[in-house]
Amino acid sequence: MTQHGVGPYVAATLLVTAGDNPERLRKESSFAALCGVSPLEASSAKKQRHRLNRGGSREANNALWTVALIRMRADAITIQYTEKRTCDSLTVKEIQRCLKRYIARELFPIICQDLTNSRHVLT
Template sequence: MRANERALTDSVCGMPPELLEQPGVGPFSAAQELVAFSGPGRCRTEAAFAALGGVSPLEASSGRVVRRRLNRHGIANSTVLIATSRMRYHDETKTYRDRRIAEGKSDYEIRRCLKRTISRSLYRLVQRTLASSDRSGESKPTSAHLALAG
């Protein structure tokens, strides 16, 4: 297991090394996000990436209550784990959570907003990495890079 984790970390670090520097992102969640992205043609916008990950907002309002919920029709991704980790251990996220609670938001609404923000930032990070690798002539990262030798 540790050998596989080291190999996975090396594979992920070889692509966008900034991905592992994000709070709450480990080698497994980074690999899962890269596989979900799988290249510049699959997700053309942040909204498409969020929908693929099941974190795009849908209207769920009724009567006088105006609210949104998450679209659950995406593939499972690691955004939930990243959000949970950030809410427990990342000081800026704790401050954000406390501020939103003071505004009257529920824990569910705070998580929804946080997941969408995480998805947006990861999409931009991977997109930037691919654009810079195009300019420098490096090979583009794909999900095939994450295959581990058994």
């Protein structure tokens, strides 16, 4: 909950999604796929694009979207990133997809550490 935009509901949702077995999440890309934020190729002809993975937990995906939305409105670094990507002619949805993937990458080690620490406390 120390990360910008992560409140109790978002933290609880992501911890529930990660589950009680952090060993099954070997790397952050598996956590991203579990949350439904891993990019899928959606290119057509000369246009190279990615789209959001529709698999995974919709609740976790919504939690990451909430964090991305909060950061897009209040975090200076994210606002700067959004402006840069807008100049690169990306849509708001594409920018949010990129942000959700970045946030999943950022939160993955924190979630695994929290799950590991809580497991040691319980045993």
